[in-house]
Amino acid sequence: MRKLTRRRFNGLLGVSAVTGTLGMPCLAWAATKKVVVIGGGAGGATAARYLAKESKGRLDVTLIEPSKRYYTCFFSNLYIGGFREYESTGHSYDGLAANHGINVIHDWATSVDGARKTVSLGSGAKVAYDRLVISPGIDFKYDSVPGYSVEAQDRMPHAYRSGTQAQLLKAQVLAMKQGGTFIMITPPNPYRCPPGPYERISMIAHQFKQHNPRAKIIVLDPKGKFSKQGLFTEGWDKHYPGMIDWIPTGMAGDIKNVNPETMEIETEDESFKADAACVIPAQKAGAIAMMAGVTDGDWAPIDPATMRSRADSNIFVLGDASIASAMPKSGFSANSQAKVAANVIIAELTDSSAFPARYSNTCWSLISPNNSIKVGASYKPGEESIEAVSKFISKTGEDATTRKTNFEEALGWYSGITADMFA
């Protein structure tokens, strides 16, 4: 038998939780406070879950997420590399609904009215909130790569939000002609998952090593350096010698055009013909953040002690979409930030304690079988921004046992974080 939660109890009484619907103040019913979460990824799913479970049922929590099954972007590279089955990266929302009483709505949030405190959905319905959490991930600035568009993404996948695009990219990698050239265009800073494109290159190289040993990989990078570069370079030289050519645009010039029909990629200095390609454009906060009015330029500024939007005190922004300063845009960071925000929101809406914010992140990257590197830090809120307190990073020349332990740790983390998000 289901637990009779307060929300369900109010429902039985026929009390609408929507402010003003009864045409009289709802104060007499002491209506349960409502928190709406937009986005069911590492930030949003974690936020919804912690809001529901840590408030011990005292909050009415709604999660708005268009996908019925969430395929994690983190570990999508391991799927591309052949180290994970696709379905093992997929997770359902039924636990959040059944175990935590969260109202999971599979729809798009199309606008936010900050004054009325309502979210409008693609279906036309509206949801009211006392507090709103926006955790929409990223959207792409397609025209940051001339010639690229959403229409080009099937010929040159970005595969940078997992799901179908990751499956497509893997299929194209495996189908590439023998001895062909794979070209990756990586994004400029800031972007989601700093080591992500380079782990992807490692995974594609691993596939080529097995199935297409004469294949070449060219990386066109608008950045002059990248996350864990020394470690990746050491690994590439050792495990994929001669296969990977990393070209910063300082050497080849900026991208002038990509042509998804002909697969030609032109820089200022050179022309390339790709047999398969991955183009990861520059990024910005997910569109609903823009529409909610919480962004300043491409991303959403937040108060570092709470993750509260600087634009609207009833709205919190988590994960990739936020300007979390020293914290990288990662699933781990979003999950960490979600717990801080949940703690603050619960304290504000019920009579419980808010504890000082603590944040952390660890990113693991797989270079070759049983050879994983990691980087991470602990963070705290500074006056103006989130600051790193202490950091660690793998070292070049480490022994195989350390690197294998890292990989096993990453697997353990994945089980842990997905349970933390969805269980």
Add this chain to the structure above:
Amino acid sequence: MRLQIGTWLLLLGSPGLALVENAATLEGDIEYGRYLSSECVTCHQVSGADEGIPSITGWEQDTFVSVLEAYQKRKLPNPVMRNIAANLDKEQIQALAVFFATLPLPE
């Protein structure tokens, strides 16, 4: 690397890792421990499952404290845990120890 509780105790028996004395039950704020644990449970699952990352549920509180102090003193190697332990004070470690002791040992 699966480290059972027995292995931890063996490590703690090594020279330089002293168990906290007279600390069968520590003073610790369980609500604070519950909040702090949110940082741990992304990796150390509340279910007690231990794939690749050791289980820390149901530990004796003094063992818990000693292990975190060992990371603070850099007597145990894992860099993630050294980093985390370096940012926990005595009160926080005790709160965590009290909280994690309430969770069931893995099957």
